[in-house]
Amino acid sequence: MPIYEYLCEPCQRIMSVLVLKPEDEKNVRCSKCGSASLVRVLSRFSYHKTEAQRLKEFDTRAPRDDSFYKDSRNIGLWAKKRLQELGADLGPEIDEIVERGRTGKILEDYDL
Ligand SMILES: [Zn+2]
Structure with missing residues (x-):
């Protein structure tokens, strides 16, 4: 199962998200500020x-x-x-x- 790391652009926080289905990726939000402005970074x-x-x-x-x-x-x-x-x-x-x-x-x- 792929675990992706995302960087939240507004708060610069990096979080790991388990993505089960490709469409889950669209629903990923920052767990701190709730922003959807996330960029995927390499693990x-x-x-x-x-x-x-x-x-x-x-x-x-x-x-x-x-x-x-x-x-x-x-x-x-x-x-x-x-x-x-x-x-x-x-x-x-x-x-x-x-x-x-x-x-x-x-x-x-x-x-x-
Ligand atoms: Zn954030």
Whole structure:
């Protein structure tokens, strides 16, 4: 049975929803604010798998254009790869920072 993860756009909350039938997807609402503005995101498992893959293939010396950063999954990739190349291990803290950068949550830490 597929369990999908959705990101609620108004409140930026990620929730897991068990979808039994394809038509159930249309009825998915945010459990916190009730909004139907949800975008499906990859489950954490496959997300981290593809992230490791992306990191492996990523070349920090190759030129990157603006479209690279339009994919939020690429935010923080350069920093992570450089740290890896330098042999620095920041542990789970870097993943947390990058995750907040990708979801826009990091902006809440600053008074803008
Ligand atoms: Zn919500």
